[in-house]
Amino acid sequence: MQHDGSGRIVVQNLSKHFGPVAAVQNLSFEVRPGSVTGFLGPNGAGKTTTLRMLLGLVTPSAGVATINGRPYHQLGNPAQVVGAVLENEGFHPKRSARNHLKVYAAAIGAPDQRVEEVLGLVGLSGAADRRAGGFSLGMRQRLALATALLGNPQVLVLDEPANGLDPEGIVWLRNFLRAYAREGRTVLVSSHLLSEVEQTIDQVVIISHGVTRYYGPLDQLRSSQQSRVLVQAADPNALVKALQEGGFTQVEPTPDGRVAVLGATRQQIGDLVAKAGIAVYGIEEERADLEKLFFQLTSPQYAGMPQQPYGGPPQQGGWGPPPPGYPPQQQYQQAPPGYQQGHGGWGGQG
Ligand SMILES: Nc1ncnc2c1ncn2[C@@H]1O[C@H](COP(=O)(O)OP(=O)(O)OP(=O)(O)O)[C@@H](O)[C@H]1O
Known part of the structure; x- marks a missing residue:
């Protein structure tokens, strides 16, 4: 069956248990094309697990995650629909950036010319013949992004892409993602630091201990402060x-x-x-201090409070339980x- 081409990511009542660990609990949100959505939470909050479920790498215990209306494994041509960068992706250390990209391009049927395009897009043309093993963390992030872009995907899913980038790299990434969304594409980007992505994102999903704490426009969160x-x-x-x-x-x-x-x-x-x-x-x-609110929303003290007192996960523009003293x-x-x-x-x- 065909996907709907909408560029929409839908996560619906998604849960994942690893034995006794509830990594993700009843998570629901939507990401629309033309926007950059930040998926935020402290370490261990369940971000990577959620993204891995979205990308068909982990089977949900309950609920569904779809891209263009289909679960990942039902997308006929996934590389052209969604490009993803997950944490700790390895490269063959002796392979040059260009050769690495050529191998991946061949695997998804993209022409070699696309390799040169993506090298240019991520600013690695000058380093294309250097071995990936000698790359800095920031350069590896760029190479991973270039790999994700090979299929010219409608949707980008990036796990902590700002990790290892210097300030200049962060500004570059911000401009790149905003331009990508302006083309009417969909960007979902995770981070454990609100300050790192605050200027990049339009919408935010904040989770802690696998539970949604806030879901809605960043402006609304800001004006609530x-x-x-x-x-x-x-x-x-x-x-x-x-x-x-x-x-x-x-x-x-x-x-x-x-x-x-x-x-x-x-x-x-x-x-x-x-x-x-x-x-x-x-x-x-x-x-008003957005970072302070983020900290309160995701603090362990807050996580210990009763969940979803309003009868379910927050709808867009909605809150989980209020932080202490708030x-x-x-x-x-x-x-x-x-x-x-x-x-x-x-x-x-x-
Ligand atoms: N394969 C696994 N087996 C057992 N527990 C797991 C597994 N993967 C994740 N977990 C647990 O699930 C919880 C959520 O982890 P997850 O990696 O999704 O969080 P995260 O928000 O991405 O954090 P980080 O930024 O540190 O990667 C953690 O308690 C983690 O230890």
């Missing part, structure tokens, strides 16, 4: 009152006695306290008790 303005005031209660009167309702105390205001700028707060005549000793903006447990949507009387301390304690 509001910056906060931290204010140290002589009279926090008066400050909270003024903030709420000024329409800043997302106000919370910090452990060090400051008042955190969400959805505000330093300037807005500065103007407000000046107008209200409130003495403040400091106004500081705390920038949203903050102490949040003054209304004035803290005690302050309305004009006396008593912060939260009615003083």
